[in-house]
Amino acid sequence: MKRVLMVAFHFPPIKGSSGIQRTLRFVRYLPEFGWEPIVLTVDPRAYLGTGNDQLRDIPPGTTVIRTRAWDAARHFAIGKCYPQVLARPDRWMSWWLSAVPAGLAMIRKYRPHALWSTYPLATAHRIGHTLQRLSGVPWVADFRDPMAQDGYPEDPSVWRSFERIERTGIARAAFSTFTTPSALRDYQLRYPARATHMSLLENGYDEETFEGTHSGSPLDADRVTLLHSGIVYPSERDPTALFAALKELKHTDKSTFDRLRIRFRAPVHKGLIQQLATDNHVAEAIEILPPIAYRDALSEMVRADGLLILQAANCNAQVPAKLYEYLRARRPILALTDPAGDTARIARNAGIEAIAPLDDADAIGDLLRRFVGDRHCGTLPNETAIAGASRRERTRELALLLERAALASS
Known part of the structure; x- marks a missing residue:
């Protein structure tokens, strides 16, 4: 069975985020399609709220490594003010500092055949890009939704950091995935030289x-x-x-x-x-x-x-x-x-x-x-x-992309 190192901020026990389901169900179903997931995520103290109800959905035996990350708005603020440089591209940019060494150690130990990182949290793609650059392991960047858009993020410096991560991610990833046809089409027009390296991977539901x-x-x-x-x-x-x-x-x-x-x-x-x-x-x-x-x-x-x-x-x-x-x-x-x-x-x-x-x-x-x-x-x-719209079917589509990425780099 091949291995994939999955970089995801939204993972149990985070509370109140529907985005958790995409990663969680990929982790659950990937072994059915020949891939063993190992997960790199954050220490729960980084989350605004936690709950234990979905921890049981992590398959027994799954390797999950949690590293430290600080929320600039909560951990570095004086009153309600904090240095904006600590929130570019997002308030958890400090995760990069702990995740990269941990990710490299995981790559040395588990020798994954592919990397995968998922937005929303731009820092996750920054981690994925760094790990790919330092290790050479092929990377699939799961953008889900558009990042740098017209008027979003509103802060010009944050927008530039989003655009930089987006641009390097599209260029370095073996494949980039999007959850809607319009997002896929927009990015294929924006980066025509990489259009054949982009795929639609919609969200779904889990029958279980x-x-x-x-x-x-x-x-x-x-x-x-x-x-x-x-x-x-x-x-x-x-x-x-x-x-x-x-x-x-x-x-x-x-x-x-x-x-x-x-x-x-x-x-x-x-x-x-x-x-x-x-x-x-x-x-x-x-x-x-x-x-x-x-x-x-x-x-x-x-x-x-x-x-x-x-x-x-x-x-x-x-x-x-x-x-x-x-x-x-x-x-x-x-x-x-x-x-x-x-x-x-x-x-x-x-x-x-x-x-x-x-x-x-x-x-x-x-x-x-x-x-x-x-x-x-x-x-x-x-x-x-x-x-x-089942997530098992979506996971089959992801496994095929991971296979293609691994084969292309071998």
């Missing part, structure tokens, strides 16, 4: 984590519950128009409004949601709840009357990883997103027609009325799309 979940009783027997599970970003998932739609619904169709409840599970930006609910006088239709264990969150999904996706037009080349779990939950889905973006494309390909622009309150209001009236109208994913 859904074992024991069943639709059962609804979350609320008296009201129609629409669930948004996960972070609500002020820009990328701005719910302002959704609340405006609820306000209008309350004035024009009170009976429908009274039947509807929107639950935000672990949205992080709780204050934003509370303020919007207050300003629009719709607080009685809103529920904000804290994080729960991952499998409990999946159980909540399969009991919801409907599942809500928020994705702004400035993220058209990105797809929330949560969407694939929504598909597997086999519950009605409402997608508030730009119809021209990749999130809408995946929804349409899955047979979901309940799509409205995130910034269009009128369209959202119409969608809510139709949903409350007939929850199955254009909202249910088809079985073909569900079957094609």
Whole structure:
């Protein structure tokens, strides 16, 4: 069995990040395809929050090396201020200092046939690049989403550090992978000389984590519950128009409004949601709840009357990883997103027609009325799309890339 050294910041016991699932499921399934994963990650003290519920999902016997990393905003701040040089490319740039020596020691000991690093956390790609340069082991850089974009990151110095890591990563990696067709196309246009070294590797869901979940009783027997599970970003998932739609619904169709409840599970930006609910006088239709264990969150999904996706037009080349779990939950889905973006494309390909622009309150209001009236109208994913989105299938695709990278360097 070949070995791959996997560099990943998001790994159990980190809490509150859907990004953890991509690495965790690759680690779980790669041995089925002839690859033994060894993991280089951070000491849990680097995380903002931890939970033990997903530690059991790490396969027994998996080699996991954790090295020190400091969060500049927490560990180096005086008051709320800290040197910005310690946050380029990100607040955990100190991880590079401990991860590179540890990674080289792992390469000497385990002699991996390939390296793999994953964003989001630009420092992970910096580590992957350094290890590749010093060892010569072929490297697969998992970009997932675009890094240096127009207007993001906003800080010019951080943007330059992102662009530098991106450019060197594309040039040095045997293969670079992206989670959406638009991201892949954009990078192939940006770096045409390396276009044949780029591949699509979408996110997905894990069937095993859904074992024991069943639709059962609804979350609320008296009201129609629409669930948004996960972070609500002020820009990328701005719910302002959704609340405006609820306000209008309350004035024009009170009976429908009274039947509807929107639950935000672990949205992080709780204050934003509370303020919007207050300003629009719709607080009685809103529920904000804290994080729960991952499998409990999946159980909540399969009991919801409907599942809500928020994705702004400035993220058209990105797809929330949560969407694939929504598909597997086999519950009605409402997608508030730009119809021209990749999130809408995946929804349409899955047979979901309940799509409205995130910034269009009128369209959202119409969608809510139709949903409350007939929850199955254009909202249910088809079985073909569900079957094609499993993480076991995604892992098979990664294993093929690792094989190609290893063969090319031999």
